[in-house]
Amino acid sequence: xxxxxxxxxxxxxxxxxxxxxxxxxxxxxxxxxxxxxxxxxxxxxxxxxxxxxxxxxxxxxxxxxxxxxxxxxxxxxxxxxxxxxxxxxxxxxxxxxxxxxxxxxxxxxxxxxxxxxxxxxxxxxxxxxxxxxxxxxxxxxxxxxxxxxxxxxxxxxxxxxxxxxxxxxxxxxxxxxxxxxxxxxxxxxxxxxxxxxxxxxxxxxxxxxxxxxxxxxxxxxxxxxxxxxxxxxxxxxxxxxxxxxxxxxxxxxxxxxxxxxxxxxxxxxxxxxxxxxxxxxxxxxxxxxxxxxxxxxxxxxxxxxxxxxxxxxxxxxxxxxxxxxxxxxxxxxxxxxxxxxxxxxxxxxxxxxxxxxxxxxxxxxxxxxxxx
Numbered sequence: 001x002x003x004x005x006x007x008x009x010x011x012x013x014x015x016x017x018x019x020x021x022x023x024x025x026x027x028x029x030x031x032x033x034x035x036x037x038x039x040x041x042x043x044x045x046x047x048x049x050x051x052x053x054x055x056x057x058x059x060x061x062x063x064x065x066x067x068x069x070x071x072x073x074x075x076x077x078x079x080x081x082x083x084x085x086x087x088x089x090x091x092x093x094x095x096x097x098x099x100x101x102x103x104x105x106x107x108x109x110x111x112x113x114x115x116x117x118x119x120x121x122x123x124x125x126x127x128x129x130x131x132x133x134x135x136x137x138x139x140x141x142x143x144x145x146x147x148x149x150x151x152x153x154x155x156x157x158x159x160x161x162x163x164x165x166x167x168x169x170x171x172x173x174x175x176x177x178x179x180x181x182x183x184x185x186x187x188x189x190x191x192x193x194x195x196x197x198x199x200x201x202x203x204x205x206x207x208x209x210x211x212x213x214x215x216x217x218x219x220x221x222x223x224x225x226x227x228x229x230x231x232x233x234x235x236x237x238x239x240x241x242x243x244x245x246x247x248x249x250x251x252x253x254x255x256x257x258x259x260x261x262x263x264x265x266x267x268x269x270x271x272x273x274x275x276x277x278x279x280x281x282x283x284x285x286x287x288x289x290x291x292x293x294x295x296x297x298x299x300x301x302x303x304x305x306x307x308x309x310x311x312x313x314x315x316x317x318x319x320x321x322x323x324x325x326x327x328x329x330x331x332x333x334x335x336x337x338x339x340x341x342x343x344x345x346x347x348x349x350x351x352x353x354x355x356x357x358x359x360x361x362x363x364x365x366x367x368x369x370x371x372x
Contacts, residue, residue, distance in 0.1 A: 001013070001014040001037060003030075003034065003037055008028045009025070011024045011025065012036070012040065014041055014044070016044040016047075016048050017044075017047075017048030019044065021040065025037060039093070054157065055093065055152075055157065056092060056093050056094070057092055058086065060094055060148050061081060061086075065082055068081075081148070084145075085109065085141075087109055089105050094149065094157070095162055096162070097162045097163055098163055099163040101163070102165060103163075103165060106142060106165070109138060110138045111130055112130035112132040112133050135168070142167055146161075175316065176311035176313075176316045177352045178312055178316075178320045180324055182309075183320065186304075186307060186309075187204060187207060190296070190303040191299075192306075193298075193302035193306070194299035196295075201260070201274065202296050204260060205219060205274075206296075206318055207320060208253075209231060209253070211233050211318065212318060213293065214235060215233045215234065215235060218234075218290045219231075219274045219275065220273055221273075225250065226269075230252055232249070232251070233340065261274070272288050273290060277290060277291045277292075297314070300312060300313060300314065300317075318339075322347060322350040322351060325338070332344055332347065332348075
């Protein structure tokens with residue numbers, strides 16, 4: 001292998017298996033140039049032997065994104081990987097990742113970012129202070145690199161992770177759950193604070209059927225069975241109907257939600273989105289598309305402020321539905337099926353214990369012991 005300079009930049013040339021390779025290293029540092037040339041020579045040897053060279057972390061992520069387009073994974077999951085910042089590790093071959101290297105990149109992520117400003121205002125100065133990221137963001141960053149490395153192991157590119165970093169056990173905090181007597185008042189407050197009346201219907205689908213926000217905004221009339229008074233939750237990917245867990249089990253519509261949807265529909269059966277967001281398409285044709293993410297967030301926050309409660313988001317509306325099903329005595333396997341969870345532990349993660357339930361349990365126990 002030959003190494004030489006052109007205008008200070010090192011270039012290399014070698015021949016493996018009858019194939020000549022000549023490229024620039026892109027660096028003026030001889031040590032770096034030697035390492036780059038040696039890595040290129042190793043890759044060329046592997047190709048000559050009919051083997052796949054070890055990819056860089058950036059290449060691995062590109063391959064994962066290509067192999068996992070919808071409906072293989074959800075759009076949100078795909079975006080998490082697409083928007084992930086390796087903090088300078090993109091050009092590192094995955095078998096060269098080390099505990100030290102990944103830890104340093106993780107801590108760089110923890111250090112934070114320049115806080116965003118509202119549109120129309122002056123951008124932050126280059127020397128603006130960084131906003132440290134929360135532990136949840138740091139854990140999410142680690143989950144993405146673990147996901148990529150796990151996929152590399154599954155594809156038999158490597159046999160094990162070249163680093164050992166355990167995710168810290170997070171301190172659990174109480175989950176926000178609407179008290180059962182406040183659910184209707186909260187839903188009415190959401191409707192009163194919403195500029196768009198469709199927000200009320202979206203919130204009703206979340207708290208009445210436990211739909212995820214994306215499922216509520218993408219709900220379609222043809223998924224309602226008016227005769228059986230049921231609804232099949234799911235979403236459209238292209239022209240294909242799909243569900244979160246690949247099942248298509250109908251949920252019984254509570255009477256109040258059935259009546260609300262029937263009044264919204266009118267006397268004539270309808271097709272398409274229950275909550276359409278009109279957008280001008282090609283040739284000035286109107287195309288129905290779902291509302292964007294966080295469509296209900298502002299109205300829900302205002303409703304919580306009116307009622308003097310905090311933290312009831314679209315996600316916790318689903319958690320409220322699951323929690324009260326369990327508190328009402330619905331067996332866990334049935335709630336798991338209704339929530340469309342793969343495991344009971346996922347369902348229990350949504351459940352929030354009640355101090356009132358615990359108090360009643362203590363009273364019953366004391367009575368059984370003969371103290372009351």
